[in-house]
Amino acid sequence: MNCIAVVIRNSSRIGCRFQHHWVKPKGFDTGVKVYNCTTKQKEPLIIRNKNYLTWYTCGPTVYDSSHIGHASCYVKLDIIQRILKDYFKYNVVTVMNITDIDDKIIRRANQENVSYADVAKKYEEEFWSELCDLGVTEPNVVLRVTENMESIVSFIEKLVDENKAYKASDNSVYFSVDTCKAYGKLQNIGKNDKQKSSVKRSVLDFALWKHSEDEPHWNSPWGKGRPGWHIECSALASKAIGSAIDIHAGGIDLRFPHHENEEAQSCGFHNTSQWVNYWIHTGYLHKKHSEKMSKSLRNTVLIQDMLQETTADAFRMACILSKYRSNMEFSKDMLKTAENVYGVFKNFITTCDDFKSQYLKATINHEHLIAALNKCAEDIHSALCDDFDTPLVMKHLNELISTTNSMLHTTSTSGHEAMDFSSVSAVQNFVMTILSTFGVNFRSSSSSSQDFGKIVDILNEFRQSVRITGIEKRDKEILSLCDHVRDSLKRHGIIIRDHGKQSSWSN
Template structure:
């Protein structure tokens, strides 16, 4: 989302580098347990990861940097730090460590940019280190592990150094934005910043650090593999659409924790269904399959659009406030709802029978359609390809539903045309049957909207539960 906002609203085209750690303790252990080569394991995992990103409509990075393909650059980076007297071999196993104390003694350098000394959880001296804050730049190899030659002994890079070295290879001595989860601020980003400032002899390496919140199952339990409460993207997309999941994420500011709770899930479903229903109605009016009840008040609607556009853009360019941006679109949708979805017995205006006014109203509807598709699409929410979101685990042919709803609509319209003095009981029975049939289809995720004598429209629901159109 951040990348899209920078491009669409700040006229900045970011070059996004993604680092791929394809060798570390966990990978080595898993490869040994599985009896497969590390390269085979990591490339398979990488492929699945990028397939998942594509499934969720996440833009791919501009470039990739794999650790195993950048070993010479990483070794050179470490060597430069060592030559400045900011690295030493620990006394336990000989691994090369970054000397935080020596770094802090350098002019203009300081540690703890992201945390105070009192926030450290592990204050005990680690094996052979001068200071508990010191961290490995190069780990000496152990039997059964992949190793590379270096002036510090055969081994492999430490976790923090690989990111600094690879980013510096592509971007030089400075990067604009560095992002990651909140848990990476310390020690990972803290250590990256220190070693990068040491290498480039600067006081600030990354201009902006963006730290995101965590995903929680309910109010307390953080989603993690160790707790066994994770869910894969393919499993997720069996239960909901990618668009729904993006809405669910965007309704929480990126800095805050995202909680998977019934109320938050229902809130996201409500947003999704409101926009699905709105776009379906607009398309029905534009195609002529649903008569427009009355001309639109063009100056008023255009004023609503301009206000929504301004609020949407202001929210996104103010620390990427996606919840506020979505609510600006919801406000516009709610204002349009009574106009595009008149009540069951609302009388049609006299101008409904006049051609004057309807042509320009249809043009305005086209502008509304383009407006919603463009603005929501700018944050990765695609409402353009199909106005009907087929719910998971449902296999209802669209053509069949079209026919069923059309038949019900004919019965309902004929019932409305029956004069009361002829047979009010028959009319009531038919309308009651239509309402009952609508409820039955609703149970199968097909939502029908009746528009007085103008006809009916329908859309798939993203959930079998009834949702509200009110903002929360």
């Protein structure tokens, strides 16, 4: 289960670089390959338990509204979790922390003249609400720092007792990086022994407990203070999952130093050389002609503002069209492309419905269509097994619907169409199932959506009756009014399609 770390040091002792070899965990081979940032290549995803896998995600520091950089990370991770759960049928146990005490939270509280708890509660509630709007599934377990302070202190205490951490002259506690021979396994770093610190033994050492006499603070064996950022995730993840985690996820910006430090101190705590078997990192989200999106750079777009410009489904589609490890460029063009792709699939599903309702006459080649479906299913399986390649999946789906559409829009010259509802339904079901696996649903089951649908049904039936009257009486004025209603509804996202004397609608 543990990795083997091979340490190569420069004999000059001026500097050294660590090299690490990752060894496959013992367990059940899922048949999936994922990118490994230690080996810098795709490795077989092997989980410790055949019946379930454990997944920890770094949660937010709740001091401000979340931006779409956060949204892209959590949506992409949600897509991967759904693939593992809904496509590969694994029982994925998910855990997330909430950092509800931090210097940024305290500063925000002082600015607004409220308590730090009020700030944390406000932005945590906003965070969950926006994740719900984005269709992101909530984790099975959520652990807040302030509710688990005893566990964090206990975690640090063990590291100090085993001389892997120390109390410095500033009364803070630091992890001793020199005690972790595999430090730098996630991101190659150079270590210079000549670099000194006035407080720490090494400039690479990082804070586990930050001394503070100011409020808020907690008591500890080393005095009053608050935990460091990195130790929170290690202590909470270990509490929820234990000494070995299958998958640990977050944005690429967390790989170093946050995830590197998590791995180092957790390996020290559990006396193991590998705490996390697989690290999954999502790429940055950039604004066009800009650096990565972050609050510190003041170039953020809030989730709530983005959802005023586009839909959650369109944003999710943009994430699907990008490999999870790749950077994304946020722009109006990106959103428009995603909206168009979403519209193509929605129109395809509507066309299939029209065909099954016999609004649309078509000639279907059953054998050819089923062969295309089978090939698409095989290609999609290969793509998902290859580091969750969702853009390639979308390419294969597009090819399948193109083949199907060509049949749906072809009628027999003899007037005897081969209808074959079953093969068209099979393709429609497959497309909807794959997209649903990614969290894209074209048919809402909510009561408000059902009420809206019933209202539009009534309007469509009324227009259809009026239109039939206009056709029978050859009344151009009535038909013009019906066209006006159709065009007006289209401007509001409702598409009316006329099929002879019958009409259908979609949105």
